[in-house]
Amino acid sequence: MANHVKYRIGKSRVFQGLTILLAFACVVPLIFILIYILQAGLTKINWQFLTNLPKPVGEKGGGIANALIGSIMIILCASVIAIPFGILCGIYLSENKKSRLAYWSRLCVDILQGVPSIVIGIVAYFWLVKPLGGFSAISGSVALAIMMLPIIIRSTEETLKLLPDSLREAAYALGMPFHRVVLKVIVPCGISGIMSGVMLAVARIAGETAPLLFTAFGNPYMSFNMMKPMQSMPLLIFNYATSPYNDWHDLAWGASCILLIWVLALNIFTKVITRKWKVQL
Amino acid sequence: MESTIVKSINYNAYFGDNHVVKDVNMDIPRNHVIAVMGPSGCGKTTFLRGINRMHELIPGATAKGQIMLNNEDVMEMHPIFVRLKIGMVFQRPNPFPNLSIYDNVIAGYKLNGIKLPKAEKDRIVEHSLTRVALWKEVKDSLTKKGSFLSGGQQQRLCIARAVAMEPEVLLFDEPTSALDPISTSTVEELFHELKKNYTLIIVTHNMQQAARVSDRTAFFYMGELVEYDITKNMFTNPKDTRTQNYITGRFS
Numbered sequence: 001m002a003n004h005v006k007y008r009i010g011k012s013r014v015f016q017g018l019t020i021l022l023a024f025a026c027v028v029p030l031i032f033i034l035i036y037i038l039q040a041g042l043t044k045i046n047w048q049f050l051t052n053l054p055k056p057v058g059e060k061g062g063g064i065a066n067a068l069i070g071s072i073m074i075i076l077c078a079s080v081i082a083i084p085f086g087i088l089c090g091i092y093l094s095e096n097k098k099s100r101l102a103y104w105s106r107l108c109v110d111i112l113q114g115v116p117s118i119v120i121g122i123v124a125y126f127w128l129v130k131p132l133g134g135f136s137a138i139s140g141s142v143a144l145a146i147m148m149l150p151i152i153i154r155s156t157e158e159t160l161k162l163l164p165d166s167l168r169e170a171a172y173a174l175g176m177p178f179h180r181v182v183l184k185v186i187v188p189c190g191i192s193g194i195m196s197g198v199m200l201a202v203a204r205i206a207g208e209t210a211p212l213l214f215t216a217f218g219n220p221y222m223s224f225n226m227m228k229p230m231q232s233m234p235l236l237i238f239n240y241a242t243s244p245y246n247d248w249h250d251l252a253w254g255a256s257c258i259l260l261i262w263v264l265a266l267n268i269f270t271k272v273i274t275r276k277w278k279v280q281l
Numbered sequence: 282m283e284s285t286i287v288k289s290i291n292y293n294a295y296f297g298d299n300h301v302v303k304d305v306n307m308d309i310p311r312n313h314v315i316a317v318m319g320p321s322g323c324g325k326t327t328f329l330r331g332i333n334r335m336h337e338l339i340p341g342a343t344a345k346g347q348i349m350l351n352n353e354d355v356m357e358m359h360p361i362f363v364r365l366k367i368g369m370v371f372q373r374p375n376p377f378p379n380l381s382i383y384d385n386v387i388a389g390y391k392l393n394g395i396k397l398p399k400a401e402k403d404r405i406v407e408h409s410l411t412r413v414a415l416w417k418e419v420k421d422s423l424t425k426k427g428s429f430l431s432g433g434q435q436q437r438l439c440i441a442r443a444v445a446m447e448p449e450v451l452l453f454d455e456p457t458s459a460l461d462p463i464s465t466s467t468v469e470e471l472f473h474e475l476k477k478n479y480t481l482i483i484v485t486h487n488m489q490q491a492a493r494v495s496d497r498t499a500f501f502y503m504g505e506l507v508e509y510d511i512t513k514n515m516f517t518n519p520k521d522t523r524t525q526n527y528i529t530g531r532f533s
Contacts, residue, residue, distance in 0.1 A: 098340060166375040170439070172338060173371075174389040174446065175364035184392040188379045279379045280428050 034260070041257025044250050050258075054220060054236075057245045064255050066222040067236040070137065073224070074216060074232055075202060077141035082148035083198055089149075090156025090194070091182055097161070106157075113150035120146050121211035129215055137223075137230035140216030144208060148201040155197025159190040164281065192277035199270035203263045209234035233259045286311040286480050287332065287450060292346035294327050294336055301327045303504040304346075309450075309497075314472050314481045316495035316512065318488060320532060324504040329452050329484045333367040334360040350450070365389075368443030372455045374435030376427030376442070383423040385438055386410060389446040409445040413437040413471055433464025440471065444479075451475065453483040457490065469494050488528060492516050500524045 048063055055062030089105065096102045120143050128139035163186060171181040187194065212218075217229040218239060233255055241252035287309040294302035302324040309315050317325045330336040331344050334355060348355045355363045376385045377392075386406045390397055397405070406423070410416035415437045419430070427438055436456060443451055457465040472481055472494045485491050491498050492512060499509040500523075508515065508524045519525045526532060 164375070166371055166373055167377070169335065169338070169369075169371060170375040170377065170442075171392065173333065173335060173364055173369040174392065174442070175361045176392055177361055180392055180394065185377060185379075189377075280426070281378050 037253070037257050037260050041253040041255075041260075044254030045257060049251075049254055053222060054240075054251060055247075057247065060247070062247070062251065064233070064236055064251060064258070066219065066231040067233045067255060068258070069222065069224070070216070070219070070230040071206065071232040071234075073226065074137050074141050074144065074212070074230060075206060077138065077226060078144035078148060078205060079198070079202060081141060081145035082152060082201065085145075086149050086152025086198075086201075087156050087187075087194060090153045090197075091160065091186070093153065093157040094160035095182070095186075109150045109153050112146070113154075116210075117147060117208055118210040118213075121214045124211060125214035132227070135215060135217035135229040136227045137216045138226045140212045140230070140232070141226070143211035143215050144205040147205050147208060147211065151201040151204060152194075152197050155200070156190070156194050159193025159197070160186055162193075163189055167281075189279045189281070192274045192279065195277065196270045196274040199266055199273075203266040203270070206263050206266070207234050207259055209238050213238075233262075284311050285309065286351060287482070288347075288349040288352075289328075289332075290347040290349065292328070292331060292344065292348055294324070294331050294344045295342065296327075296339070297341045301504050302331065302344075305506045307499060307506060307509055309480060309482065311480050312476055312478075313496040314476050314483065314494055316491035316498045317482065317484045317501060318486060318491045318498060318527075319501035319507075320527070321486065323501040325484045325486075325499075325501045326454055328501065329454055329482060332450070332452060332482065333369055334363050335369065365446060366448050367450045367452060368446055368448035369452045370436070370439050370443055370454070370456050373459045374432055374439050376430075376435050376438050378426065378428045380427060381424050382419050382427050382430070382438060385427040386441050386445050388442055405445050409441040410438075412444050412474065413441045414467065414474075415441060431464070433460050433467060436460060436464065436468060437471070440468075440475075444475070448479065450480045450482065453481065455484055455486065457485075458487070465490075488516075500527060502527070 048061055050063055050068065051065050052061065052063030053066055054064065089109075093102050093106055124139050124143035124146070128142055129135055132139065167185060167189060168181060171185045176184070212232055212235050216232055216235065218235040219229045219231045223230050237252045237255050237259070240248040240255070243249070285308045289305050289307045292302060292305045293300065305328060317329060319325045327336055332348055332355070336342050336344055337360075344356070346356075350363070350366060355367075377388055380388060380391075383406055384391055386409050387397070387402050390402075390405075407416060407420075410419065415434060418434060419438075422429070427435065430438060436459075440451075440456075457468050460468065469490065472483070475481055476496075483491075483495065495512045497510065498512045498515045500507045500515070500521075502523050508519060508521045510520075515524065516528060519528060
């Protein structure tokens with residue numbers, strides 16, 4: 001009897017140990033990636049690197065200013081497209097849990113989430129690049145916006161679903177119409193969850209390369225025209241890392257490092273604002 | 282002579298095919314406290330929520346018949362107007378967690394986009410909080426969030442929020458069932474004060490509470506209004522055997 005109990009305690013310990021070990025194992029790859037990229041990239045980063053344009057092969061120096069500006073513009077534009085659509089759709093799904101339309105759009109959102117990013121790039125190519133007659137930053141933004149949608153919709157829906165019905169009833173009982181209940185009560189109470197979804201979506205698309213290959217295309221010069229090809233961080237990394245020149249490899253390492261820090265900072269920032277804006281129910 | 286403020290005529294309510302309130306006819310006199318009691322699932326809350334058209338917010342819920350407010354059928358009015366005239370307080374205190382105590386009181390104006398001068402807002406806040414005996418307790422922390430208060434205070438804040446809209450009728454859906462005994466008695470004392478200006482309809486499954494606070498009591502059973510009488514008569518001399526069984530505790 002005693003042996004049997006000891007055996008069971010032992011089994012339980014082994015299981016516990018296993019969960020701890022595997023939880024730790026998940027952290028290891030990230031730490032290695034961080035160390036590796038920081039080691040290789042950090043030394044390449046300086047003020048010039050951030051403010052200069054890339055130089056032709058053979059010339060020393062040169063930077064990634066065009067890719068930084070390009071990435072920021074493309075992402076901002078994608079956010080402007082995706083945020084209103086995403087949040088409104090999320091509100092609809094959470095307020096009409098059982099309607100037929102909600103069922104189908106939820107299904108579509110789930111499928112959209114699983115569509116490979118390269119496919120979205122190709123679709124954007126046929127929808128926008130071809131009709132517009134050439135590669136353009138705006139078509140890249142649209143492709144990225146499509147990738148942001150499922151993340152924003154799902155996080156908005158899940159956040160708002162968690163708000164108690166008593167809150168909606170309190171608002172309706174004061175004679176508030178639907179749009180005011182949503183805009184003045186539901187959204188403000190769920191703002192931290194909605195914002196964290198938006199931020200995560202931005203972090204997610206910051207490093208997307210595939211949808212931009214057929215759309216924004218890349219550009220070795222500075223460009224502010226959304227209707228023309230534009231450089232972006234992931235495209236620069238892709239093009240320069242696959243080139244045969246060492247100078248360009250260095251630029252790619254530096255850019256990877258910046259992109260990594262950017263995404264990391266976004267994630268940490270998200271955690272901070274989520275905590276700060278959290279409405280205590 | 283008492284005047285009738287709310288009159289229910291052949292009111293029926295359904296959830297899908299489920300007939301939960303059956304042909305209720307009831308006259309509710311102005312400036313009275315009416316208690317609605319009955320066992321769980323007897324339709325008392327559904328009836329209450331029918332009065333200010335909250336019932337139909339639930340998917341699949343429908344209603345038939347008439348609810349007259351000052352001889353105007355609320356079923357024909359826009360629900361928003363109905364709810365401005367008939368305030369409601371819920372079972373669990375539900376102050377808006379994103380608003381301060383001050384803003385919670387004037388939430389009905391603020392969130393409906395009705396602009397008021399600062400002095401008027403201050404007056405409404407002080408007046409409403411005084412009415413619910415909360416002013417002294419919170420006057421120095423009006424900028425704090427509503428969720429900072431205790432459960433009993435939150436419930437009084439919710440009553441203040443309803444009172445601030447100056448409705449004619451106040452509906453209470455088991456307002457004290459989530460409160461401790463001391464907060465319960467504070468809220469019960471409020472009812473006596475509030476009935477000077479408003480008509481109160483209180484759903485409760487606590488018979489002692491019905492006996493303590495109300496002028497008239499209605500007893501619901503299986504969706505029917507079994508008996509409706511002056512509270513004293515009801516508890517001393519019930520006419521229907523079902524009422525008798527209920528108040529003597531044969532079923533609950």
